[in-house]
């Protein structure tokens with residue numbers, strides 16, 4: 001049975017930009033599982049109320065309903081144990097957990113400032129008031145005052161990504177020779193930025209850029225073919 005996933009969409013329903021949903025899109029492809037995605041908007045809380053909370057990704061797999069990208073990845077490995085592992089054993093899990101926190105706590109805060117106005121422009125009209133109010137309350141200033149430009153974003157991103165850069169000079173993927181959930185957690189952040197913004201957050205000669213290119217090509221170009229504002 002095909003898994004159904006509620007997936008954050010922009011004004012253009014084909015543009016999907018949630019970093020957490022992208023983790024799971026990649027994870028499902030890694031496991032060779034088919035998915036039907038349902039475009040969802042921030043204010044569409046009633047559509048996912050059956051999950052008991054208000055954020056995506058939410059998946060329905062037969063009778064099973066799950067939310068939270070980490071919990072979904074753990075479920076996929078446990079329930080589809082005969083398929084390629086997303087997190088191979090306790091060490092694979094620990095590596096993926098580090099990658100998710102690195103993505104959330106190092107990459108995302110810089111990317112958020114860089115893309116926030118592009119993100120605001122890309123979301124559906126019906127989501128704009130909610131997005132502005134909730135995010136301005138979170139960051140304590142207007143979106144406009146919070147935003148930074150492309151040059152500033154790259155200047156902040158370059159040193160912040162040093163550990164990732166050093167790692168990717170030694171191996172093709174965060175997980176080693178082949179990608180796994182650690183890589184999908186990090187890629188989610190880049191797919192978020194790419195989905196809504198044309199800003200280039202890293203230089204083309206950066207090993208992180210080359211990794212991102214490899215990631216975009218995985219699974220018959222799942223990431224690269226996704227409709228996006230950026231390249």
Ligand SMILES: N[C@@H](CCC(=O)N[C@@H](CS)C(=O)NCC(=O)O)C(=O)O
Pocket residue numbers: 008017018019020021042054055056057067068069070
């Ligand atoms: N920890 C959750 C975070 C999910 C999350 O925050 N999703 C965002 C979209 S990127 C969302 O649905 N936000 C709803 C809102 O802001 O109201 C996960 O890993 O799935």
